[in-house]
Amino acid sequence: xxxxxxxxxxxxxxxxxxxxxxxxxxxxxxxxxxxxxxxxxxxxxxxxxxxxxxxxxxxxxxxxxxxxxxxxxxxxxxxxxxxxxxxxxxxxxxxxxxxxxxxxxxxxxxxxxx
Amino acid sequence: xxxxxxxxxxxxxxxxxxxxxxxxxxxxxxxxxxxxxxxxxxxxxxxxxxxxxxxxxxxxxxxxxxxxxxxxxxxxxxxxxxxxxxxxxxxxxxxxxxxxxxxxxxxxxxxxxxxxxxxxxxxxxxxxxxxxxxxxxxxxxxxxxxxxxxxxxxxxxxxxxxxx
Numbered sequence: 001x002x003x004x005x006x007x008x009x010x011x012x013x014x015x016x017x018x019x020x021x022x023x024x025x026x027x028x029x030x031x032x033x034x035x036x037x038x039x040x041x042x043x044x045x046x047x048x049x050x051x052x053x054x055x056x057x058x059x060x061x062x063x064x065x066x067x068x069x070x071x072x073x074x075x076x077x078x079x080x081x082x083x084x085x086x087x088x089x090x091x092x093x094x095x096x097x098x099x100x101x102x103x104x105x106x107x108x109x110x111x112x113x114x
Numbered sequence: 115x116x117x118x119x120x121x122x123x124x125x126x127x128x129x130x131x132x133x134x135x136x137x138x139x140x141x142x143x144x145x146x147x148x149x150x151x152x153x154x155x156x157x158x159x160x161x162x163x164x165x166x167x168x169x170x171x172x173x174x175x176x177x178x179x180x181x182x183x184x185x186x187x188x189x190x191x192x193x194x195x196x197x198x199x200x201x202x203x204x205x206x207x208x209x210x211x212x213x214x215x216x217x218x219x220x221x222x223x224x225x226x227x228x229x230x231x232x233x234x235x236x237x238x239x240x241x242x243x244x245x246x247x248x249x250x251x252x253x254x255x256x257x258x259x260x261x262x263x264x265x266x267x268x269x270x271x272x273x274x275x276x277x278x
Contacts, residue, residue: 007249007253008245008246008249011124011245011248011249011252012127012245014124015124015125015126015127085122085123085124085252086122088122088130088251088252089120089121089122089132091159091160092120092122092132093120094158094159094160094161095156095157095158095159096118096120096134096136096156098155098156098158099136099143099146099156100118100136100137101156102146102152102155102156103136103137103138103142103143103146104137104138106138106142106145106146106152107138107142110142
């Protein structure tokens with residue numbers, strides 16, 4: 001997959017709250033489909049569908065252990081999506097640091113009315 | 115004081131959400147977003163840019179027009195839109211469209227300010243017309259960074275070039 005398309009797939013996969021919850025759960029360790037389905041009021045089939053989306057985006061993979069086939073997080077992929085956002089974030093952080101300084105000035109002015 | 119952290123996340127298919135806490139009452143944060151003489155002091159983008167045009171008719175249906183200029187070289191960038199909701203000092207909804215479209219269509223921007231204990235939490239949501247438009251915006255964060263570096267390289271090269 002091209003980098004741009006892969007990124008689209010990652011963001012699309014992360015757009016869903018259930019899938020984000022699955023990612024959060026896997027961040028604390030591997031888990032089987034049954035374990036992953038437990039906190040949700042959803043059938044295993046529905047959870048499996050979500051897992052497939054996450055797998056296609058490369059965000060998770062499955063282990064080899066025959067019966068359980070535990071899913072695990074592919075942290076590298078998640079970092080990739082994060083890196084893009086980080087660059088956008090830095091652009092705005094510059095603006096907001098200037099706003100911090102301006103607000104300090106405005107506060108001082110309000111305390112000392114002319 | 116520990117510097118406040120700017121959080122940028124995606125939400126749903128088309129939203130980009132920024133959250134940041136400011137150590138000031140929301141009235142002041144709102145003013146800084148709605149009074150042109152304040153806006154042009156901080157909304158400047160990368161270093162080396164100024165904001166010569168900052169026209170804002172802050173009322174429902176009113177228009178705004180912003181233009182930035184790069185001090186060195188004089189490159190300009192402009193954008194504008196319409197105020198859809200104006201509810202001082204807590205909520206502002208505007209449309210946004212750049213002169214030179216670097217993402218398809220326009221975005222609907224919602225600013226929400228919540229004050230607690232003299233501090234204000236700002237949430238700025240940008241809703242784009244499509245998922246593709248949002249990806250274009252996210253990726254541009256990198257492109258402008260790369261461009262800024264090249265611009266600096268140009269300056270360095272110009273400064274070190276010695277006439278023969």
